[in-house]
Amino acid sequence: MTALENLIQTLSRLPGIGPKSASRLAYHLIKTEKRYNQNLSQAIATIQDRIFPCSICGSFTETDPCPVCSDASRDRSLLCVVEEPQDVLTIQSSGAYNGLYHVLGGAISPLDGIGPEQLSFSRLLQRIKEGQFTELIIATNPTEEGDTTALYIRHILKDYKELSITRLASGLPIGGDLEYADRITLARSLRGRVTF
Amino acid sequence: MTALENLIQTLSRLPGIGPKSASRLAYHLIKTEKRYNQNLSQAIATIQDRIFPCSICGSFTETDPCPVCSDASRDRSLLCVVEEPQDVLTIQSSGAYNGLYHVLGGAISPLDGIGPEQLSFSRLLQRIKEGQFTELIIATNPTEEGDTTALYIRHILKDYKELSITRLASGLPIGGDLEYADRITLARSLRGRVTF
Structure with a gap:
């Protein structure tokens, strides 16, 4: 060759x-x-x-904690849960969100052999116990796996009555990928997020 | 950053x-x-x-002359003139051509400041004088620049009465790029080439 x-x-x-x-x-x-x-x-x-994963949120970073986790000006009562590290960059670029993030490392997908134990749910629960979050925004992809993952998150958090659980509003095309949404669509679906 | x-x-x-x-x-x-x-x-x-340009045809190679120019089994009476080195790969992959190549290094484009003197026309004339070519196939892109270049080639070769000058048959979409033609379209336009 x-x-x-x-x-x-x-x-x-x-x-x-x-x-x-x-x-x-x-x-x-x-x-x-x-x-x-x-x-x-x-x-x-x-x-x-x-580049390595941030020890707090799991997004890719060159410093630990990552610039978002260590930014004192961000709203520490909001936690946005995403599937992949690149979703943090996508949501950051919408300019419509000023809270913290949690990267799951994927979505629940039994067909691909990905169960809840492969994703960072225990770390998510730990952060919610130790943090001062009042709202958890689920920003998994609008796909079957993302929906399953969203339902699973609501299930494991059912005892946290004081925590408001929301999900990005529809507007994202179903079957698509969060990464390819345009900024305006993404900003609108953040503003119009609904109780899940 | x-x-x-x-x-x-x-x-x-x-x-x-x-x-x-x-x-x-x-x-x-x-x-x-x-x-x-x-x-x-x-x-x-x-x-x-x-990778460097072949000293004979001008296509990219790791050995000089390139594998095509040094292949004794190829038909040395046929010369196919293309704009860019990658066009050689594209025509080779059609499997419909067994002659030699000449790479011009671009197309005549006065708006981009590319005149005949920047392209390898003198080397082309030298090869035709020294070789045993009976047919020259013009395979420039079906664009305005490619058409201009084709006309220029016909002009500088008008004294070579014994040399048949042909051009790839239409079938290539006008305004497109040779590199993106599919193999079948390309093979058909090679077989159906017409006197220019």
Whole structure:
């Protein structure tokens, strides 16, 4: 296999990159300034050493606790539960939320062999016991797995009568992925969140 | 800027990768096996040192002359002129062509400041003088620039009465890019090529 074939094959293993996109990217990398390739190569090689999960919320960070958890100006009575670390970035970019986050690490999906024990529910319960939260916003994806996970959260928190449990308002397209929602839709579904 | 922001920003400079795709790729790279990141990083860092233009046809290669130019089984009476090195790969993958190639390095585009002197026309004339070509197939893109380039080639070769000049048959969508044509369309337009 030539260096070019190897690069195309390696790039085509990335999500959303098919053989033709991989080929186009590879030819771009051959022709672009060498400095760009060095930067990209370095960024890819070192990312896993520099980024790790926050010990409090579980989102990716370079410092522990993460900038969101350690930001004293944020509202510590609000907790937003999401599936994946990138969902924190997505909700942050909507500019419509100023509370804290909890990353589950996925959604309950028996078909994929993901049960509640693989996700950070015990840590969630611990945070709610120890924190001063008055509202928990469930921001799992509007999918079957996200709905199951939302129901499970409501179930394990049924004894916390003083905690208001809400979920992002509909407006997100069903079957879609939180990460691809536009900012306005996301901001609106945050403002219009309903009791779950 | 954090390592994650830097990776997302660097990835989003790639062609066809917007901010959301870049973010999705970055999170994928954080979670994937470390060995994959090392391979990708290495492939990107070394590609420009391992790949260079073939001294005969101008397509990208690791050996000089390239495997196509040095393949004795190919028909040395056919020459296919393309704009970019990746067009060689695209036509090769159609399986419908067994001749040689000539890469121009682009198309004539006065608006972008690309005139004939920036492209490898003198090398093309030299190859036609020295070679045994009986047919020249123009496979520039079906765009305004590609059409201009095709007309220019016909013009500079008007004294070579014994050389048959053809162009890929229509069937390629106008305004599109050769690289994105499917194999069957491409094979058909090769078989149905017409005198230009």
